[in-house]
Amino acid sequence: MPKIDLAKVPVQKGAGRYPKQFCAPLDGREKQALGNAAGLTQFGVNLTRLKPGAISALRHWHEQEDELVYVLDGELMLIEDEGETLLRPGDAAGFIAGVANGHHLANRSQRDALFLVIGTRTSEDRVHYPDNDLAYEYDGTSFTFTDKSGEPYTE
Amino acid sequence: MPKIDLAKVPVQKGAGRYPKQFCAPLDGREKQALGNAAGLTQFGVNLTRLKPGAISALRHWHEQEDELVYVLDGELMLIEDEGETLLRPGDAAGFIAGVANGHHLANRSQRDALFLVIGTRTSEDRVHYPDNDLAYEYDGTSFTFTDKSGEPYTE
Numbered sequence: 001m002p003k004i005d006l007a008k009v010p011v012q013k014g015a016g017r018y019p020k021q022f023c024a025p026l027d028g029r030e031k032q033a034l035g036n037a038a039g040l041t042q043f044g045v046n047l048t049r050l051k052p053g054a055i056s057a058l059r060h061w062h063e064q065e066d067e068l069v070y071v072l073d074g075e076l077m078l079i080e081d082e083g084e085t086l087l088r089p090g091d092a093a094g095f096i097a098g099v100a101n102g103h104h105l106a107n108r109s110q111r112d113a114l115f116l117v118i119g120t121r122t123s124e125d126r127v128h129y130p131d132n133d134l135a136y137e138y139d140g141t142s143f144t145f146t147d148k149s150g151e152p153y154t155e
Numbered sequence: 156m157p158k159i160d161l162a163k164v165p166v167q168k169g170a171g172r173y174p175k176q177f178c179a180p181l182d183g184r185e186k187q188a189l190g191n192a193a194g195l196t197q198f199g200v201n202l203t204r205l206k207p208g209a210i211s212a213l214r215h216w217h218e219q220e221d222e223l224v225y226v227l228d229g230e231l232m233l234i235e236d237e238g239e240t241l242l243r244p245g246d247a248a249g250f251i252a253g254v255a256n257g258h259h260l261a262n263r264s265q266r267d268a269l270f271l272v273i274g275t276r277t278s279e280d281r282v283h284y285p286d287n288d289l290a291y292e293y294d295g296t297s298f299t300f301t302d303k304s305g306e307p308y309t310e
Contacts, residue, residue, distance in 0.1 A: 002248040002258060003233060003240050035223055038249020042221040042275040043198050045247070066197040068190055070271060072227075078158060085158050092200070093157040094193020103157060116225060118273055120197040 002038065006047075009037045018058070019145050019153035022132060028054030028107070046117045050076065050107035056117065059102040060129050060136075064122040067095040069105065074113030076105040081130075087115075097122075102130040157193065161202075164192045173213070174300050174308035177287060183209030183262070189271075201272045205231065205262035211272065214257040215284050215291075219277040222250040224260065229268030231260040236285075242270075252277075257285040 012033070015026035028051030035045040050056060056069075059079060069078075070092045078085045078093055080103040087093065087105070095103055097120070107113045127136035133147045145153045167188070170181035183206030190200040205211060211224075214234060224233075225247045233240045233248055235258040242248065242260070250258055252275070262268045282291035288302045300308045 001237070001240075002235060002250055002256075003242065004247045004249060006245070006247070034225070034247050035221075035249060038223060038247075039251045040221040040223060040249050042252065042277075043223075043273065045223050045225070045249075045273060047247075066190075066195040068193060068195060068198075068200050070189070070200070080157060082156070085156075087158065090161070092159045092161070092189050092193075092202075094159060094190060094195050095157055096194045097197065101157075116271070118198065118200060120275075122197075 004034055004037050006032065006034075009034065017143070017145070019134070022058060022134060025055045026057070028052070029056065042121055044117075044119050044121060046119075048115055048117055050074075050105065050113045050115075052107055052110050052112070054107050056105035056115075058129050058134065059104045059131050060127050061095065061100055061102050062097055062119070062125055062127050064097050064125040065120040066097045067117065067119045069093050069118075070116045072114040072116065074107065074111055075109045076113045076115060077108050078103065078105055100128065102128065159189055159192050161187065161189075164189065172298070172300070174289070177213060177289060180210045181212070183207070184211065197276055199272075199274050199276060201274075203270055203272055205229075205260065205268045205270075207262055207265055207267070209262050211260040211270075213284050213289065214259045214286050215282050216250065216255055216257050217252055217274075217280055217282050219252050219280040220275040221252045222272065222274045224248050224273075225271045227269040227271065229262065229266055230264045231268045231270060232263050233258065233260055255283065257283065 009032040015023035031046045031048040076087045164187040170178035186201045186203040
């Protein structure tokens with residue numbers, strides 16, 4: 001059945017996989033993986049809710065994966081190297097793989113914001129976090145978070 | 156600049172590339188290619204408006220490309236082999252590459268419907284149209300529409 005039953009799609013709260021010391025700003029993030037729920041493997045589509053004060057991710061860019069966000073409700077500040085841009089419902093922004101410009105969304109408003117984030121599922125990737133001592137590598141089978149010297153974070 | 160200026164994204168009206176005899180049901184379709192506008196190459200994200208009576212595409216399925224639709228406004232009937240399912244704002248449906256179940260959306264309401272359609276950009280693909288004497292092949296450089304016997308449509 002192609003229609004996705006949203007009520008049955010798990011709501012993932014918080015940062016998920018980041019090393020613990022980086023998680024707090026994402027406590028107010030809730031996401032539902034719509035693409036996964038439909039059995040898709042080539043790209044992800046996450047329906048993401050940010051509570052006031054929460055961010056979508058640490059500011060980052062992907063070496064291999066294109067990304068696009070589309071705002072459904074509320075207001076979000078897009079933050080990247082060039083500065084800040086307010087996004088409102090109906091606004092979209094795209095991030096080309098390999099462009100070394102860290103980006104994320106911050107909910108600085110007083111109410112929830114809702115958006116879709118779409119990202120390719122490549123067989124490998126590296127993710128860079130310009131504001132944090134953090135790097136992420138995925139080799140097709142497992143992923144590792146390291147500090148910028150390459151030392152793995154262990155928890 | 157990652158934010159997409161929607162006012163500058165061309166609005167593509169009608170069926171586009173189908174052979175002429177198949178185009179009429181798509182006269183009321185308008186789409187803006189958001190992913191292309193952002194320079195993305197790995198997947199497409201089309202913001203699509205269907206006027207009353209219009210369909211999203213001929214009923215079809217892709218051999219190689221995953222697809223997902225997310226309804227933003229209005230009501231759309233999802234039509235596939237198993238029957239019909241009404242989709243409302245916030246509803247989503249996914250279509251796994253290679254699943255031989257033709258699908259499309261029809262606007263049977265009295266007002267416009269708006270949705271996002273996301274699809275992978277694979278290097279090659281074949282598309283099947285169960286209700287029409289039509290097939291589509293893309294080999295990475297050029298595309299061909301043929302009838303089901305393999306005879307190309309020429310216009």
